[in-house]
Amino acid sequence: MPRCESCNKRWRLKQTIVKTSAIDVDLGMNCPYCDELQFLDAKSLKRNKVWIFFPLIMLIVYGLLNLWMSLPFWSFILYLLLIVVIFIVFYPRSITVTNAKPLQS
Numbered sequence: 273m274p275r276c277e278s279c280n281k282r283w284r285l286k287q288t289i290v291k292t293s294a295i296d297v298d299l300g301m302n303c304p305y306c307d308e309l310q311f312l313d314a315k316s317l318k319r320n321k322v323w324i325f326f327p328l329i330m331l332i333v334y335g336l337l338n339l340w341m342s343l344p345f346w347s348f349i350l351y352l353l354l355i356v357v358i359f360i361v362f363y364p365r366s367i368t369v370t371n372a373k374p375l376q377s
């Protein structure tokens with residue numbers, strides 16, 4: 273989970289997902305504790321873009337598997353749950369926030 277560089281408090285899961293999924297995340301996010309503006313560091317910005325495609329790629333993989341061996345409907349629900357669990361477990365760990373806006377490459 274990301275830790276605010278100003279107050280050093282660790283953001284909660286829901287706060288992290290809500291804050292970092294904003295369209296204008298590049299403009300910074302206010303820390304839920306000290307209200308100081310925080311930015312994703314350069315690495316997190318790149319990872320954030322990869323995570324956007326993660327559910328899409330997973331759904332394409334499922335579609336191909338389904339074509340190959342026609343999976344039952346309940347497996348789709350399980351698969352969606354798996355995507356959500358992977359996202360919740362790994363996404364917040366891949367995020368770091370800083371006080372300074374990273375230089376755009």
Ligand SMILES: [Zn+2]
Nearest residue numbers: 276279303306
């Ligand atoms: Zn803070």
